[in-house]
């Protein structure tokens with residue numbers, strides 16, 4: 001089995017995430033891709049974010065029509081800080097004969113050396129990198145060069161931040177995210193400020 005691992009706050013999930021995951025499945029010939037909403041983020045202040053329960057539910061709704069997309073609550077279910085290495089370790093243990101592909105935006109590659117136990121991450125997975133809109137070129141770190149595949153993906157300038165701001169400013173988010181997620185956001189009055 002070839003499994004993609006896609007972590008994020010998903011606050012909310014949007015079409016940028018879904019298109020990327022679809023193309024990763026295609027290009028890496030994945031059998032499945034696991035969406036893992038982040039629990040306690042080691043590098044981001046998450047006090048401003050929606051509750052884990054909302055993020056989990058929105059992610060569930062966003063991916064429910066794709067049988068290759070799987071939701072994991074493993075990071076949200078623990079109160080411990082979410083380190084990618086621990087998540088990969090657990091997935092590898094549960095799927096002993098699988099090859100894992102960790103999906104990372106090029107923006108994360110630039111700070112990869114700040115992550116916890118990068119050596120072990122590289123033992124457990126192949127890093128699949130995709131482009132993100134950025135004005136500065138990113139040097140691929142030497143430690144990564146041998147364990148990295150590049151995905152060919154269009155730059156889609158939708159972000160969760162844009163969606164949150166649009167909702168706050170009473171602007172439409174139609175087509176930014178699947179209808180079911182948009183309806184959930186409105187029903188639960190998320191991001192209304």
Ligand code: ATP
Nearest residue numbers: 007008009010011016017020105156158159160161
């Ligand atoms: P925020 O705006 O709150 O920072 P975000 O839209 O970047 O959020 P995250 O949940 O932080 O979303 O993203 C999870 C992963 O999805 C990240 O690795 C990020 O690089 C990637 N991602 C986010 N938006 C896009 C997009 N439009 N196209 C491709 N990848 C994306």
